[in-house]
Amino acid sequence: MPSSVPAGLRLELSRARIVEDKEEEFDEWMAVLNDRYPEHEAALSNERQVFEATFKHREADGRLWMYHLSLMGADGGGLDESLPLDAAHAAYSRRVKEPGWEELTPAFMLTPQHIGEIMAHWGRTGSIG
Template structure:
């Protein structure tokens, strides 16, 4: 796979698909972790500002007897990481350590397709305060 940035992804924008394997026997703990994120959604969303996270989606998949968590993120490259001084981030990290095997498998993005109103909103949020926000070309859709 090519590591070249697709033309459809503006400079400064990071588009990721990451996969982590759930530890054998930790499926119930994964249930609790995802329930905690859903139950504390307002706290989670409040962290997205400093992370420059425009989109964050978590998927879960059981395949060939193993269970995986997939993270889809679209964010500005200058966003902050998790801040364990915040209770939700601390609880999130602790749950991750209990549930997932260390490390991530990263997919290589190929194309980012966003209709213009969504593209404008994503770029305004993720790249705010950077030159790329104004200079980002519209998608050819």
């Protein structure tokens, strides 16, 4: 990690192609994640997710990609499919995106020091206290 990423955190920007003819289902997937937003709280602590965002991008040649930006604790866990929302999330992922991710290399992150300290604490412990 670049030195600008607080110790104990991992910054990732990943991309994956959306399976051809699955754009509507991708949009449905994102609607489910937005509509069920309060359910994400149950998974955040285990995953040590500090920040997560997903973007959709269409290349000039028409190919559709999803980009995923994430800041998490270095030892955070993945999806917990015993949680209903995580199970739905994983199922959409298997149907809608091509397997695997292309990883971009982090080079710099900027955040106010007091917020960086809070993020690093969450990333280490999964708690605010």
